[in-house]
Amino acid sequence: MAVARARAYHQVAEEPRVFTDPLALRIIGESALRDSEFDHGLDSDLVRHRRLLIAARSRFADDTVAAAVARGTGQVVILGAGLDTTAYRNTHEDVQFFEVDHPDTQEWKQRRLSEVGIAIPTSLTFAPIDFERSTLAAGLAEAGLDRTRSALFLWLGVAMYLTRTSVEDVLRYIAGHGGESEVVFDYLCPVFSTPHDRGAGQRQERADRVAAVGEPWLSFFTADEIRSDLLSYGFKRVEDRSVAQLFAAYGIRTTARPMDSGGHLVHASMA
Secondary structure: OHHHHHHHHHOOOOOOOOOOOOOHHHHHOHHHHOOOHHHOOOOHHHHHHHHHHHHHHHHHHHHHHHHHHHOOOOEEEEEOOOOOOHHHHOOOOOOEEEEEEOHHHHHHHHHHHHHHOOOOOOOEEEEEOOOOOOOHHHHHHHHOOOOOOOOEEEEOOOHHHOOHHHHHHHHHHHHOOOOOOEEEEEEEOOOOOOOOOHHHHHHHHHHHHHHHOOOOOOOOOOHHHHHHHHHHHOOOEEEEEEHHHHHHHOOOOOOOOHHHOOEEEEEEEOO
16 A cells, blocks of 8 residues: 555656556545655655655556567566556556455455446456465466466565565566566665665664564565576576666656665566
8 A cells, every 4th residue: 555655646746757657546545645654754855765766666667568568478467466557557458467466455456446446457367366375376377377478577566575585486487487578576685784874774664664564574685696596597688777777767866865775676588
């Protein structure tokens, strides 16, 4: 909900519009737009910085979907979909979207969609997976994903909440997909604090907040580790962007320093 709120607030905030989502506000509801418990007490520049990061990574995902579809990719898988609206904004008759999430989360999302009148497109298939009872491979097989055809996997805002082993397992699964598979995902770098790094305390406070609601950050990678792992799994091309590089690509200026956010965005492909 916090991430969906950031996408929605970006549609009305006084800041460079890098990502347009006409469904973002509708899916969360206007009452949810006014306040966010995760932002209380945080520096306003850092909150804006985070919101712009969420918008920029969503824009990058949209751009990657458009490019993949233009090349003939007919399957898009959204892992940890939450309140993501990609499949509802990018309907293509010849492209099948799959949303993967916990069954309870998907039931909640479908209720919200119904309440606000957002139709579920025929091109979308829900893949409810409880990882305590099933696997990603089994869940997507049951949902009808064709492992022999190319697919694009979007995996945003999830990896840091999983163990390293779980992250590696998902990336291996994607690498084993047939055709010219590709993935867009983000990860957190380890934090090396300095006495003058005002972002370290803010990051720790945010880490404490997400941990308090039962979703602590569990994994951190360096760029070299991610690149080495992806190449060892069989990916041929790995593009890793820091927050500063991602912002520069979309002309975003922010008063928060690049080091204030340890996030990186990766696009890896088999071709």
